[in-house]
Amino acid sequence: MATIKSTNYSIYIGEKSLPTLVKFLTKNSYTNYFIICDEHTFEKCLPTLLFNVPQLHEAEIIELESGEDKKTLETCLQVWGALTDAGADKKSLLINLGGGVISDLGGFVASTFKRGIHFINIPTTLLSMVDASVGGKTGVDFEGIKNHIGTTSQPKGVFVNPEFLKTLSERQIKNGFAEVIKIALIADKEFWKELKSVKEFYSEKIITKAIELKNTIVKKDLYENDLRKCLNFGHNIGHALESALIEQKKDILHGEAVAAGMLMEADIANTLKRINVKELKEILDYINFIYPKIKLSNSTKELLLKYILHDKKNEGDALCFSLPKNIGCYELYNGVKIELIKNALVNY
Numbered sequence: 001m002a003t004i005k006s007t008n009y010s011i012y013i014g015e016k017s018l019p020t021l022v023k024f025l026t027k028n029s030y031t032n033y034f035i036i037c038d039e040h041t042f043e044k045c046l047p048t049l050l051f052n053v054p055q056l057h058e059a060e061i062i063e064l065e066s067g068e069d070k071k072t073l074e075t076c077l078q079v080w081g082a083l084t085d086a087g088a089d090k091k092s093l094l095i096n097l098g099g100g101v102i103s104d105l106g107g108f109v110a111s112t113f114k115r116g117i118h119f120i121n122i123p124t125t126l127l128s129m130v131d132a133s134v135g136g137k138t139g140v141d142f143e144g145i146k147n148h149i150g151t152t153s154q155p156k157g158v159f160v161n162p163e164f165l166k167t168l169s170e171r172q173i174k175n176g177f178a179e180v181i182k183i184a185l186i187a188d189k190e191f192w193k194e195l196k197s198v199k200e201f202y203s204e205k206i207i208t209k210a211i212e213l214k215n216t217i218v219k220k221d222l223y224e225n226d227l228r229k230c231l232n233f234g235h236n237i238g239h240a241l242e243s244a245l246i247e248q249k250k251d252i253l254h255g256e257a258v259a260a261g262m263l264m265e266a267d268i269a270n271t272l273k274r275i276n277v278k279e280l281k282e283i284l285d286y287i288n289f290i291y292p293k294i295k296l297s298n299s300t301k302e303l304l305l306k307y308i309l310h311d312k313k314n315e316g317d318a319l320c321f322s323l324p325k326n327i328g329c330y331e332l333y334n335g336v337k338i339e340l341i342k343n344a345l346v347n348y
């Protein structure tokens with residue numbers, strides 16, 4: 001089992017992660033346990049968790065409806081209400097069993113309930129293993145804007161059991177893999193080369209490497225004052241595209257939007273001479289081979305541009321992008337012009 005030390009907690013990766021959770025619960029005396037899950041993780045993951053961690057047999061289960069459109073304040077009200085009704089106190093532990101929607105929402109609920117109670121993440125999607133459950137960003141969507149309301153609050157532990165991925169669809173696996181590609185492109189050229197040579201989208205080794213890279217960055221800049229912004233590669237355009245398509249009631253996953261975002265932002269990086277044509281082609285070929293192209297109508301493009309100007313990542317009028325600077329490094333480029341984005345949309 002790999003153990004990665006984060007700010008004030010550890011991330012345990014491998015099949016021993018659940019036995020480690022048993023020890024964690026024994027060591028920390030919580031008054032009671034609450035498990036947040038959705039209908040899929042209730043069915044596919046909760047039995048494994050309860051089988052391996054007997055202390056949780058008495059836990060209160062809070063089952064939510066799955067979906068990004070449920071990552072809202074209304075759902076938080078439901079969870080705060082359930083916690084209150086069941087007598088949760090300052091020493092209760094909230095356990096987020098699910099993908100990024102559950103860890104984002106559960107972390108936010110825990111960080112605000114009675115001014116903050118402990119929570120841990122047990123990620124069950126590739127996306128939440130390599131990204132959402134690590135780093136302490138919590139929150140919900142508001143008025144169609146993703147992650148508009150939230151906190152930066154660290155879990156007390158993250159327990160990553162790749163076995164949970166066996167029930168996940170190929171589409172959802174690829175969804176998470178986009179974040180693996182992202183971290184390799186901006187932080188580790190050797191890892192990028194390795195990804196290009198492996199056949200599978202995940203393994204304990206790939207998951208561990210992706211978490212290590214993200215964790216190293218997060219530890220240096222928890223509140224995203226500077227360095228952590230590099231993790232936004234593909235996300236300025238990706239987030240805007242995701243919001244636009246959700247508003248148009250189109251079927252889109254976060255990682256699919258980020259994959260398209262990386263294609264367009266790599267194009268911008270090339271225009272700004274941060275990567276050469278050969279590297280651009282390498283990135284485009286690899287991503288296009290894995291992800292189908294998303295059809296962008298004129299109305300989607302217009303909405304995308306509207307959302308990009310709303311982005312939390314902007315400061316004032318300047319559009320700040322994290323771009324690859326040669327593969328494996330990044331540059332925070334403050335001042336991407338809207339024309340460049342329009343051009344990348346045409347090239348996409």
Ligand SMILES: NC(=O)c1ccc[n+]([C@@H]2O[C@H](COP(=O)([O-])OP(=O)(O)OC[C@H]3O[C@@H](n4cnc5c(N)ncnc54)[C@H](O)[C@@H]3O)[C@@H](O)[C@H]2O)c1
Pocket residue numbers: 038039040041044045066067068071098099100101102104124125126127128131132133134135136137138146147164165166167168169172175254
């Ligand atoms: N906080 C962060 O740093 C951060 C980073 C990246 C993404 N996110 C957020 O994460 C969210 C997306 O996360 P996600 O892709 O995990 O989505 P998700 O949580 O909606 O999970 C995807 C689907 O898979 C199902 N599922 C989960 N585990 C399963 C399993 N083991 N077997 C079968 N089905 C399973 C879920 O029920 C859901 O239907 C977005 O809201 C995004 O904003 C947050």
